[in-house]
Amino acid sequence: MPRPKLLAKLRTQFGKEASRKLRRKGLVPAICYGPRTDPVPLTLDTKELMKTIHLGENVLIDLMIQNGKKAAQKVVVVRDLQLDPLKDQCIHADLFEVVMDEEISVEVPIVLVGKPEGVKMGGVMEQITREITVECLPADIPQNIEVDVSHLDIGDTIHIGDIGLEKGKILVDSATTLATVVPPTVEKVVVEEEAEEEVAEAEEVEEVAEEAGVEGEKE
């Protein structure tokens, strides 16, 4: 897949007020940093950025930074995004400049493939870990790691140590649980218990009434 391009302008105004003004115009304040360069404050177009983000996590992006008449190009990945919880709009982005021959650590999502045997028997699939940290070259960043879980029975668990990676190194402890199939939770049926209690109470009342009746007759 060719690398997506993203246009950026150098940001000169900072702070809450300036950032809010930018957002009102449909722009996003951003910052670009890397291991060998100083941080560069930027302005991105919200729509362009959201389009790029939807291509997937850890996608390498060609960032074109415009500074007046000058232009510079960098290869970056989106390291952090601040989203508005209600509008799902980006309010700030962190771009990490990568060096193509230097390994970086990225968070890669885990995708579970297949329907586990345990789920067919009524169990519930529970995914404990959804992302793992992987160290690899920027060109080898996997979009996601697929894990086959179709063989899992009720009570079975799959760990990080059970998955392998062709290129790169997993930086998470191998004993970390990835997913497990748990037995179904049984909800206590309160209504039935209440009904039973009511029946028991009614029986008691009847017994008392009968006894009282018997005593009355005796008198």
Added chain:
Amino acid sequence: MLTPKKVKYRKMQKGRMKGRSPRGSSINFGDYALQATQCGWLTTRQIEAARIAITRFVKRTGKVWIRVFADKPVTKKPAETRMGKGKGAPEDWVVVIRPGRILYEMEGVAEDRAKEAFRLASQKLPIATRFISRGKGHEG
């Protein structure tokens, strides 16, 4: 119902609800969630009623997480009491909800069932909510 076991101060001031939820606004455990779009107070009874609505609908399948805990005491004066003579007695526990807060999460059920379960749950709550799913965000 879930209430605090022990608190440092028995009574609290009302406070104001302003802005959006600073935390707890992203799906962290399950695949689907019920998100508040309004601010308000949720009482322990309401939280429990909504939870029961969810678990009754999904029955034995799925796993549900409650992401809110009512830890704010609310006081009330007895009926037909003149004003003054101090603050009333603690009556209930509430949680302050701001827009964006995730209230419940669910996993292990089909999307349509999760949606229906959360619809039933939202009817037990005094604030407007919406259904969201991991990766897709909200609908509409």
